[in-house]
Amino acid sequence: MALKKIKGKVNKTDNGPIVSLRKKYTINSQQPLPDYDSGISLAFQASDITAISNKVIAYICDAKIPARINIIKILSTTTHHCLVRAIDWDVVFWPPKNRRCLVIICQQPLGNKLFKNNTITSMKEDKIITSFLIPTMQALRELHNNNICHGNIHIGNLYITDNNKIMLGECYTTPAFMNLPMAYNTSTNSLCLTAGRGNGKISDDMYAVGICVLALIVGEDPTNEYKSDRQIQQNKLKYGSYGTLAQHYRISNSLMAPLRGLLNDDPNERWGIEDIFTWINGKRLSPKQQVMPPKASQPFHFSGGEYGTARELAYAMAEKWNDVFEVIQNGSVDNWLRRSLQDERVTNAVNKAKDIPHPTTLDEKDKLIARLLMSLSSERPVQLRNLSGSIEGIGQLIGIMQKDINIRLLFSQLLTSGLLAFYLELKPNVSINGANIFTQIDKVKNILLQKGYGGGIERIAYLLNPWLPCVSPIFERDYVPNIDYLLPALNRYARLKGKDITTIIDKDIIAYILVHFKQQLKDEINEINSNGKVHLKILAEIKILARLQESLSNKRPMLDLCNAAAIILEPAIESFNSIKIRKHVTTKIKTAVSTGRILDVLLAVNIDENAKNDDYGFKLACNEYMGSVDGLIKLDEDIKDKNNIATELTGQISSSLSGLLAIMLAFGYAIYNVF
Amino acid sequence: MAKNNRNLKIEKTIKTVRPLYKTLIIWIIIPLFAIMFLETIILFAAGMIPTFIAYIIDPSVKKQITKTVCYSNLAGCFIVAINMWTYNNTLDQALYLMSDAGNWLIMFGSASLGWLLYFIIRPMVVSYLAIKFEAKRKNMENIKKNLIEEWGNAVIPETFEPARKENMQISDNKN
Numbered sequence: 001m002a003l004k005k006i007k008g009k010v011n012k013t014d015n016g017p018i019v020s021l022r023k024k025y026t027i028n029s030q031q032p033l034p035d036y037d038s039g040i041s042l043a044f045q046a047s048d049i050t051a052i053s054n055k056v057i058a059y060i061c062d063a064k065i066p067a068r069i070n071i072i073k074i075l076s077t078t079t080h081h082c083l084v085r086a087i088d089w090d091v092v093f094w095p096p097k098n099r100r101c102l103v104i105i106c107q108q109p110l111g112n113k114l115f116k117n118n119t120i121t122s123m124k125e126d127k128i129i130t131s132f133l134i135p136t137m138q139a140l141r142e143l144h145n146n147n148i149c150h151g152n153i154h155i156g157n158l159y160i161t162d163n164n165k166i167m168l169g170e171c172y173t174t175p176a177f178m179n180l181p182m183a184y185n186t187s188t189n190s191l192c193l194t195a196g197r198g199n200g201k202i203s204d205d206m207y208a209v210g211i212c213v214l215a216l217i218v219g220e221d222p223t224n225e226y227k228s229d230r231q232i233q234q235n236k237l238k239y240g241s242y243g244t245l246a247q248h249y250r251i252s253n254s255l256m257a258p259l260r261g262l263l264n265d266d267p268n269e270r271w272g273i274e275d276i277f278t279w280i281n282g283k284r285l286s287p288k289q290q291v292m293p294p295k296a297s298q299p300f301h302f303s304g305g306e307y308g309t310a311r312e313l314a315y316a317m318a319e320k321w322n323d324v325f326e327v328i329q330n331g332s333v334d335n336w337l338r339r340s341l342q343d344e345r346v347t348n349a350v351n352k353a354k355d356i357p358h359p360t361t362l363d364e365k366d367k368l369i370a371r372l373l374m375s376l377s378s379e380r381p382v383q384l385r386n387l388s389g390s391i392e393g394i395g396q397l398i399g400i401m402q403k404d405i406n407i408r409l410l411f412s413q414l415l416t417s418g419l420l421a422f423y424l425e426l427k428p429n430v431s432i433n434g435a436n437i438f439t440q441i442d443k444v445k446n447i448l449l450q451k452g453y454g455g456g457i458e459r460i461a462y463l464l465n466p467w468l469p470c471v472s473p474i475f476e477r478d479y480v481p482n483i484d485y486l487l488p489a490l491n492r493y494a495r496l497k498g499k500d501i502t503t504i505i506d507k508d509i510i511a512y513i514l515v516h517f518k519q520q521l522k523d524e525i526n527e528i529n530s531n532g533k534v535h536l537k538i539l540a541e542i543k544i545l546a547r548l549q550e551s552l553s554n555k556r557p558m559l560d561l562c563n564a565a566a567i568i569l570e571p572a573i574e575s576f577n578s579i580k581i582r583k584h585v586t587t588k589i590k591t592a593v594s595t596g597r598i599l600d601v602l603l604a605v606n607i608d609e610n611a612k613n614d615d616y617g618f619k620l621a622c623n624e625y626m627g628s629v630d631g632l633i634k635l636d637e638d639i640k641d642k643n644n645i646a647t648e649l650t651g652q653i654s655s656s657l658s659g660l661l662a663i664m665l666a667f668g669y670a671i672y673n674v675f
Numbered sequence: 676m677a678k679n680n681r682n683l684k685i686e687k688t689i690k691t692v693r694p695l696y697k698t699l700i701i702w703i704i705i706p707l708f709a710i711m712f713l714e715t716i717i718l719f720a721a722g723m724i725p726t727f728i729a730y731i732i733d734p735s736v737k738k739q740i741t742k743t744v745c746y747s748n749l750a751g752c753f754i755v756a757i758n759m760w761t762y763n764n765t766l767d768q769a770l771y772l773m774s775d776a777g778n779w780l781i782m783f784g785s786a787s788l789g790w791l792l793y794f795i796i797r798p799m800v801v802s803y804l805a806i807k808f809e810a811k812r813k814n815m816e817n818i819k820k821n822l823i824e825e826w827g828n829a830v831i832p833e834t835f836e837p838a839r840k841e842n843m844q845i846s847d848n849k850n
Contacts, residue, residue: 577826621826628818629832635815639808644735646804650797651739657796658743658789662750665785669754673761 021090024050025105027058029095035113038157040065041173046105055108056087059173060094060101066400067102068172069481070467074146075172082135082167083142084109084159091479099477100492102469109159109167115221118155122219125255129280132158132166132216133209133258137273139168140205144273149200151176153208154184155215175396176200182229183222184208187241187265188390190233191315192381196389196397201431203267210262210271211245217259218249237312240290241265257286264290265379293377296340302327310337310346311377317369321385324369328354333372349375349426367417374423382423384414391423391434395441395464402461403471411457415445440464452529454521458511466515472508483516487549487558494564501564505541517548535572539607542569546598557596565601566593572605577618581610714769715756721773722752725786744789751785 017030027046036043036057046058061067067089075086085107094101114120123131136153143150150171157169173179177197182190186207189197214222222245226232235244242263251259258279261271269290271279292309299306300313303320307313317324327333337347353371357364370384381390387410389397394414401407414420420438424430430438444460462468470480470489477496478489490504510528514521524547527540542565549555566589573589576582585605592600638645709716729744755778759768772778822830 577829579827580825618826618830621822621830622832625819625822625830626832628815628822631815632812632819635808635811642801642804642808646797646801647735648737648739649804650793650800651735651737651743653800654789654793654796655739655742655746658746658792661788661792662746662753662785665750666753670757673757 017095019092019094019103021046021058021092021103021105022088024048025056025058025088027092027103027105033057036109036169038152038170038173039179041067041104041170041179048105056105057108059104059106059170060097061104061173063097063099063101063479065174065178066465066467066469067104067481068175068467069102069104071146071148072104072172074148078139078142080135080139080142081110082161082165083139084167084170086170086172089481091481091485100479100489102479102481104170104173106170106172109169110161111159111167113156114158114160114166115155115215118221118224120216120219123216125252127164128213128216128255131164133213133276133280135165136168136209136212137276140202140209141273144202144205149176149202150205150208151200152179153205153212154181155212155221156181158212175400177204178400180208181223183226183232183245184211186267187236187379188381190229190236191318191379191383192389192393193387193397193401195400196381196387196393198390198393198396198437199433200392201267201433202272203270206262206270206272206276207241210241210259213255213262214246214249214251214259217251217255222246222249234312234315236265237309237315240292242290260290266290294341294343296336297342298336298340300333300336300340310341310343311379314373314376314380317376318373318380318383318388321366321369324372325359325365328368328372346376352425353422363413363417366413367419370417370419371422374419374426378427382414382419384410384417384419387411387414391420391427391430392437394420395437398457399461399465399468402457408457412448415441415448437464452525453507453510454514454525454529456507456511458508459514462511462515470508470512472506472512474504474506474509480512483513483548484552484554486512487545487552487561488556490545490564491558491561494558495560497564499567501567503541504561504564504568505545510544513544513548517551519547519551521547533575535569535575536607538568539572539602539605542598542602546602549598555597558598559593559596562593562596562598562601565598566590569601569605572607576610576614577621578614581614585610714759714764714766717766718756718759718769718772719752722755722778722782723748725783729786729790740790740793743793744786747789747792748782748786751782754781754785 017028019027019029021027025046025048027044029044031045033043033045038059040062041059044058044060046056048054048056069089072086072089075083076088078085086104087107088105090103091100092103093099094103140150150168152171152174153168159167159169161167175195175197177185177189177200178194180197184207185197186204189200189204211222223232225248226235232244238244239247240263242260246259246263258271258276261275261279264270293311295308299308302313302316303323305316307316333350337343337350341347350372353375354368356368356371359365359368366384370382373383374380381388382394387397387407394411398407398411420441424435424438441460441464444463447455447459447463448457450456450459462470469482470486472480474493475489478492480486480489486509490509494501494504510525514525521544524540524544528537530537545561545565549558569589573582573585576585588604589601592604723745726741726745726748730738730741733740755772758778759772762768
């Protein structure tokens, strides 16, 4: 499959199909390893240049799904041999996709996939314990000690090692539980969108282990019986997980106990690692019988279906959202709860959910429906129309799906409607992680009102998910997993765009920088969001990049970015009235660009001083021009009146001369006559 | 309206009221002088005829041509008057001098010297003005050109009064 996808797309670069990672690993882009593919992440042949004996493979991660690179450092230190260990990661140019991709180098699994064509020879109890349960529990213990959930335990991600041990595959190329088939998810997680399952809990991993144990016992995928995920889900709600998946298999009494323990739908009653070890050590625990929700004496008829329990009804209502308000309005839900179901807890919760002013707008109706669904079943996640996620995963959901307009609108509605607070009100014993997420969301929800740069959903998404890569459309062909990668990626973007570049920063990038950059950027953001001149906004954007570059420990020259800054700053240069200043600044910018330092470009523009001189000089020049125009007008008038002027002037000169001559003559004659 | 009329009447009244010293000059000093220096006044009145003519035909506002002719004419009359003042300062002597054509030649000839002076100087002044105006225009055009070179067309004010704009266009066309 992977090979098919890649065929015909290989775009040979200078290095050919071989890609180097940190000059330590080489990856052959023409040698896919489909046996090790993990969901959307494709495996390729890799080698460790420094230690040939280390067998490694490379996972090429999907650019749209963020990988768990925050756990790779921890995972690289794990020593457990039954866990595919992550070693290193980096972002490299990947020829088959003709773009930069996140590549994770990890230890090559010590054998092939355990399940081929979804079947194996069924295993005996001893083998399951020694080959799977013990190594898996040890590996999970190591992970859980580091507060990490595996989140990708399913039969397609198990490998058989040389010594017949079963090894857990990778868990870092996608967020936890996102790649996990729906049947392997707990009832709450399976009701969430794949992105909204959160980092999960230990009990979620244990549930998946339970299904794997069942698969090893029966030698096939226990979900084969069902045509669709929806059917599995409906059955789980009706009969519980064990009833749905294990009921139609013959299971030995000895294995029934751990299976029932692991597949218990109540996370508080589900077996943990220590329970499994206790059971392995011979103490045969008997798991508590799972308490099924009370069944109504009469089913509830809704949208063509009949539902006996509140959680089944809630599931159906979530699917037929638009039909729910009518049944709330006509009181049929209340009647059914009171007369048929008679579950006081659910009735009270529903009454609480309905305790809001009568809804008139669509948003208010949605809010009422969401509250009703949450109150009908304690297993349900937070849901508002198509948006559904666990309280721990709601932040991750908006992080991953922030570009989905529908999800953005629903998330805004969710934050403003107070549904999360109601969820916590219904479930006071929510996990610490969930409560933290709620507190975080509560703190950041005011940012929603900030419509300009540095606010809105983008900022919230990055605030709630610091591990999220920057998903700006500018990085369409790049991958920015952390702030250190941002400027080099922008530099590449600038190189790609050349002279056609119009912008090097957008709302996403600003939000990302604000979350990850430690310095205050309030002034720059205010300038960008102001209604002032465009060139001042551009200058503020460039200033942010300059500050970012200066703060980096590795101050690599960014020639293309500087060049792009110079191109983008042209309006700022054009804003100077003085052609002399413009030429001077342009010359200085050219020199500054060659240094690769963005700050130098900014200093070359020196907007404050140059603008001040320019304004003052321009005013003087305007006055001078006006003066010369007035002078020319006066001159023209003088030329027109030249005869009169000449007459006047001639008269003045001749009268003076005449007077002088007359005096000389008169005095001369008088003196002559007297003497 | 009525107020304006009233103001005009007041102005007229003010104009018609002559200062006392002028009245004294006109009615006492001038007649006194005329009686005392009658012969000189008659001689000058006759000799200064070219100046009176110049006054009539002089187009200039400040009557500069008249002044030119007057000064030279006065010098001529003065020369003739000296002969009267040093010999016999009487009315007969004045009439005698006036009967001599040579004296008329001196008085009128000196006046023509003034005219001659004016006509010699005028072409020189016209040439000087032409050169001066051209130099001034070039200077101002240079200033404009330099300003546009340094500041671009933005330095040209967009809102000139129509008359000024028209004049500017005229001056640009001339260039």
